[in-house]
Amino acid sequence: MQSWLEIRQDCDFSIHNLPYGIFSYRGKKPRPGIAIGEFIIDLKQAHKKGLFEGIKIPDKVFKKTSLNSYIALGQKVHRAVRQRLQEQLQTDNSLLARHRDKLLIPIEEATLHLPVQIGDYTDFYSSLEHATNVGKMIRGQDNALMPNWKYLPVAYHGRASSIVVSGVPIRRPMGQSRPNDQEPPIFGPSRFVDFELEVAFVIGRPTQLGEQVPVTKAEEYIFGLLLFNDWSARDLQKWEYVPLGPFAGKNFASSVSPWIVTLEALEPFRTVGPIQDPPPLPYLQTQGKRTFDLHLEVSILPKGAAEETVVCRSNFKYLYWNMAQQLAHHTANGCNIRIGDLMASGTISGPTPDSLGSMLELAWNGTKPLPMSDGTTRIAVNDYDTVIMRGYCQKDGIRVGFGELETLLLPTG
Numbered sequence: 001m002q003s004w005l006e007i008r009q010d011c012d013f014s015i016h017n018l019p020y021g022i023f024s025y026r027g028k029k030p031r032p033g034i035a036i037g038e039f040i041i042d043l044k045q046a047h048k049k050g051l052f053e054g055i056k057i058p059d060k061v062f063k064k065t066s067l068n069s070y071i072a073l074g075q076k077v078h079r080a081v082r083q084r085l086q087e088q089l090q091t092d093n094s095l096l097a098r099h100r101d102k103l104l105i106p107i108e109e110a111t112l113h114l115p116v117q118i119g120d121y122t123d124f125y126s127s128l129e130h131a132t133n134v135g136k137m138i139r140g141q142d143n144a145l146m147p148n149w150k151y152l153p154v155a156y157h158g159r160a161s162s163i164v165v166s167g168v169p170i171r172r173p174m175g176q177s178r179p180n181d182q183e184p185p186i187f188g189p190s191r192f193v194d195f196e197l198e199v200a201f202v203i204g205r206p207t208q209l210g211e212q213v214p215v216t217k218a219e220e221y222i223f224g225l226l227l228f229n230d231w232s233a234r235d236l237q238k239w240e241y242v243p244l245g246p247f248a249g250k251n252f253a254s255s256v257s258p259w260i261v262t263l264e265a266l267e268p269f270r271t272v273g274p275i276q277d278p279p280p281l282p283y284l285q286t287q288g289k290r291t292f293d294l295h296l297e298v299s300i301l302p303k304g305a306a307e308e309t310v311v312c313r314s315n316f317k318y319l320y321w322n323m324a325q326q327l328a329h330h331t332a333n334g335c336n337i338r339i340g341d342l343m344a345s346g347t348i349s350g351p352t353p354d355s356l357g358s359m360l361e362l363a364w365n366g367t368k369p370l371p372m373s374d375g376t377t378r379i380a381v382n383d384y385d386t387v388i389m390r391g392y393c394q395k396d397g398i399r400v401g402f403g404e405l406e407t408l409l410l411p412t413g
C-alpha cells in the first residue's frame with residue numbers, strides 16, 4: 001500500500017496500522033483520532049467533511065473524550081472506517097488529501113490522553129518464565145510453580161483509577177514493609193520500585209452477568225492492544241501479599257501507551273504460542289495461531305544521561321496462556337465484562353537473561369546490578385529515571401507498532 005503521505009519505513013504508525021487514541025490540540029476538548037506517520041487524523045473533522053459517508057456513525061461518537069462509544073459501534077463499523085481511511089490515504093486528491101491541512105494534526109503538537117474509560121482492570125500472570133523466576137526467589141527451585149499454574153491463567157483484580165497514560169509522571173509510593181524478619185515492619189517510601197513489561201487488551205464487546213465467552217469466540221470481544229507497565233513496589237508486595245495477593249504494592253500506578261492497535265492490524269503477525277503440557281481443560285483449549293510475534297523492549301533513561309540503556313528485549317509470543325484463554329477463564333464463572341475494561345498479560349519474560357520483563361528478574365533480586373550507559377548501575381528503578389517501553393511487529397516490509405510508553409518516576413511527594 002502506497003500513500004501520498006510520506007511515512008518513514010521504520011514508523012510504527014504505517015498505513016497497515018491505524019491505531020486509535022484520544023488527543024487534544026490547541027486547548028480544545030480531547031477527542032478521538034487515528035495515528036498515521038507523524039500525524040493524527042482528526043476523526044471529528046473528517047466525519048464532518050463527509051469522509052465516512054455511507055458508514056453509520058452518529059456525530060456524537062467523535063466528540064467524546066474516550067473511545068468507548070466508538071468501540072460500542074462494533075467490528076463492522078471499525079472495519080469499514082479502517083478500509084475507508086486506507087483508500088483515502090492511497091488515493092491522490094482524496095478528501096483526506098485535499099483537506100490534509102485541517103484533518104491531519106502533527107502528533108508532536110498534540111497532547112495524548114487515556115484512550116478509553118476503564119471500568120475494570122484485571123492483571124494476569126501468564127508468563128511461565130516470569131512465574132518460575134519469581135517462584136524460585138520466593139519458594140526455591142523445587143516449588144517454583146504453584147500446582148494450579150499450568151491448569152488456569154492465574155490473575156487478580158487491579159485498580160482502574162490509578163491507570164495513567166504515557167508521559168504522566170508517577171511517584172514512589174509510601175507503604176509498609178518488613179526489611180528485617182526479626183524486627184517489626186516499618187512505614188516509609190518503597191525501596192524497590194520496579195516496572196513490569198506487559199501488554200493489555202481492551203474489551204470491545206460487553207457481556208451480561210452470567211454469560212460465558214467461549215474460548216473459540218473470545219477474540220471477537222477484543223478491540224485491540226496497548227503496552228502496559230504494571231508498576232510494582234516489591235518490598236511492599238513481599239510483606240502484604242499473603243494470603244489475598246497484590247494490593248498497595250501494585251495499585252499506586254500503572255501506565256499505558258496512548259494508541260490502541262487493533263487485532264485487525266495485528267493479523268499478519270499471528271503465530272503459535274508455547275506448547276501447553278499438560279493439555280488445558282476443554283473450556284481452555286485453543287487451536288492454531290492464537291498469539292502475535294510482537295517485539296517488546298524496555299529502556300531506562302537516568303536523569304541527565306545522554307542516552308537510554310536497553311535493559312530488556314522480549315516478545316508477546318512467549319506468553320504461555322493466550323488472550324482467548326484468559327478471557328474464557330475470566331468469564332467462565334459468569335463474571336461480566338464491559339467495553340473499555342483492560343486485561344493485562346502479566347510480566348512478559350522470555351527464556352534468555354536479557355528477555356526478563358522486570359528489574360526483580362533482570363538484576364535477580366538485587367544480586368546482579370545492571371550497568372547503565374552513564375556509568376551507574378541499577379537493581380531497581382531510581383528516582384528521576386524514565387522507563388520507556390516499546391513494541392512493534394515487522395514482517396515483509398510491513399511495520400505495525402505501538403509507539404512509546406514513557407514514564408518518569410518522581411520521589412515520594
Ligand code: CA
Pocket residue numbers: 123124196198230346347
Ligand atoms: Ca503484573
